[in-house]
Amino acid sequence: MENSQLAKYAKALAHPTRIEILLFLASLESCFFGDIHNELPIAKATVSQHLKELKDAGLIQGEIETPKVRYCINRENWEEARRCFESLFSVIGEKRICCN
Amino acid sequence: MENSQLAKYAKALAHPTRIEILLFLASLESCFFGDIHNELPIAKATVSQHLKELKDAGLIQGEIETPKVRYCINRENWEEARRCFESLFSVIGEKRICCN
DNA sequence: TTCGTTGTTCGCAAAATTACAAACAATATT
DNA sequence: AATATTGTTTGTAATTTTGCGAACAACGAA
Numbered sequence: 612m613e614n615s616q617l618a619k620y621a622k623a624l625a626h627p628t629r630i631e632i633l634l635f636l637a638s639l640e641s642c643f644f645g646d647i648h649n650e651l652p653i654a655k656a657t658v659s660q661h662l663k664e665l666k667d668a669g670l671i672q673g674e675i676e677t678p679k680v681r682y683c684i685n686r687e688n689w690e691e692a693r694r695c696f697e698s699l700f701s702v703i704g705e706k707r708i709c710c711n
Numbered sequence: 712m713e714n715s716q717l718a719k720y721a722k723a724l725a726h727p728t729r730i731e732i733l734l735f736l737a738s739l740e741s742c743f744f745g746d747i748h749n750e751l752p753i754a755k756a757t758v759s760q761h762l763k764e765l766k767d768a769g770l771i772q773g774e775i776e777t778p779k780v781r782y783c784i785n786r787e788n789w790e791e792a793r794r795c796f797e798s799l800f801s802v803i804g805e806k807r808i809c810c811n
Numbered sequence: 812t813t814c815g816t817t818g819t820t821c822g823c824a825a826a827a828t829t830a831c832a833a834a835c836a837a838t839a840t841t
Numbered sequence: 842a843a844t845a846t847t848g849t850t851t852g853t854a855a856t857t858t859t860g861c862g863a864a865c866a867a868c869g870a871a
Contacts, residue, residue, distance in 0.1 A: 614727040614734075621730075624721035626829085627714040630799070634714075637803040644848055657830050659849055664828095678838055678847045684803060693800045699730070700793045703737040703784060726859085744818055757860050759819055764858095778817045778868055 617699060620692040623668035628653065629661050636671060636684050643679045717799060720792040723768035728753065729761050736771060736784050743779045 624630060628651060635650050636642050648658045662682060665671045669688035673680050724730060728751060735750050736742050748758045762782060765771045769788035773780050 614730045618725055618727045618730055621721045621724035622726075624799075625718055625725045626722075627718045628829095630714045630718055630721075633799075633803060645846095648848090653829095654831050655848070656832075656850080660829080663849090675837090675848095680848060689800075689803065693804060696796050696800070699724075699733075700789075700796070703733060703789065704793060728859095745816095748818090753859095754861050755818070756820080756862075760859075763819090775818095775867095780818060 613695070617695040619668055620670070620695055623665055623670055626661065628657075629665055632658075632661060632665065633670065633684065636682060642682050643676075644673075644682065645679065647682065713795070717795040719768055720770070720795055723765055723770055726761065728757075729765055732758075732761060732765065733770065733784065736782060742782050743776075744773075744782065745779065747782065 624633075631651065632647055635647060639646070644655075644658070644662070647662070648655050651658055662671065662673065666673060669685055670692065671682055672685045673682045675681075724733075731751065732747055735747060739746070744755075744758070744762070747762070748755050751758055762771065762773065766773060769785055770792065771782055772785045773782045775781075
């Protein structure tokens, strides 16, 4: 398990707005920047920043459809993230003993 | 799904050192502060801080066994965290369509 | 009482995160 | 060319995170 990779994914998920964005992206086929911005009560610059972080983490991708930008979840990396977390939870979930 | 709760757990996992700590805790029955500190190449003040964050997030618990402090994973909350992430991944993993 | 051991807390500094408005870039449309 | 639309980037400010050494607290042992 790549600790730092997992930490990177966790960091991307460590903000309610970014989770909202991911859930919103998952609920639609069509997902332009403007649609995302409309869902959220924050400035577009901030939305753009959150999208950048999600993109940098690899969880989403965006492609230009001039003059709009279509965003969607990066399924491949999302799967990897899922496996990372699953691995963590299975490693830790299986052990017993200790104090509780 | 509580977005902010999930974000809180994700934040706790958003640092390699904290993941290391969790994995270390999961691998032992006996887990004093000193044992954790020994595993890590960082100052004890920093270790203590990371432990505090994990504790504040509810993922671990610590009890004093004078003069030491025994730490362990909080299984109950850990389970809840697992369910949070599982829910996220299942909500997002199941949708199709979109651009990839 | 005076040490020694074990961790936490405090004070500080550097870096990163979050949020916004304003400026900007790229492309259509008039 | 001038304008409008869509997002990104820049600049700025406030807050949080990360990390450390030093001081501190609690307790047992000498």
